[in-house]
Amino acid sequence: MVTIVPFTGGEKESLHAALDRHRDAVLWKVRGLDDEQLRRPLTPSGTNLLGLVKHLGGAELGWFRQTFGRATGPLPFDVDADDGSDLRIEPHESTAEVLAFYARARAACDEVIAELDLDDTGTSWSGRTVSLRWVLIHMTTETARHAGHLDILRELTDGATGDHDRS
Template structure:
């Protein structure tokens, strides 16, 4: 049996909310949008590359964003983190090593990383700061804004990749 990415009902961003709810709402909407771009596709379709020489695929984007979720929210919470899908010797493992057979597990990892990120951030103030390995002090507010920007950029990629696979477009 071939695994197919499940349907997703996208949460919409709030139109009126306090800052924290607004940031979380936009982040949730972008997380859902990435999965929405993948819904109904098989593992084989999810691994289809955008256009050579690019290694971008929808599965690669899901894997990449799982790693980004882990990286930023673990750091914000003061926890150690690993590269999830990449190492110093394989910097593009998130994009290059996903397979049709790994797709279901990769989607589960993505969802788990999003849930863990939310749990790690839940008790932190938006003004909470931490120092990166490069010595830069960053606030949790910055992390939320960066994550929204990162998803927005990659969701644009996802839209083009999906259109190439089966012609499906949409906001």
């Protein structure tokens, strides 16, 4: 089922639905592929489908949880390293673990969205004061951007195209 952004909904409800729509597309893009297909590097930089899911889970936890002073729980990469480890799938990481991490991140971030008002502020990793509204817009943009990358990688993997599951 495709998440629909309400045509006349409130601002927070609409922003959250827009984020969920792209989150759902991310998961749809990895559905039905085997471990080798999900891990296969398809660009010179080594980008792969599963690595983008891992990255998005970490980005959500950073922006929604850390920004607003909440714990992230364990992360499958070193947050202080600037080495791309949030995009890299290590040999010991299973597909199930990465997908569970993304689901946990999504649920934990949904808690923050539910608890805060759009004008509530936190401090980002850069030290800037940002509102929940800004974070929702930023993460929707970030998720949509990477869903587009996933779309291209999926087409390169098995020829499948489309932006959402139509069933």
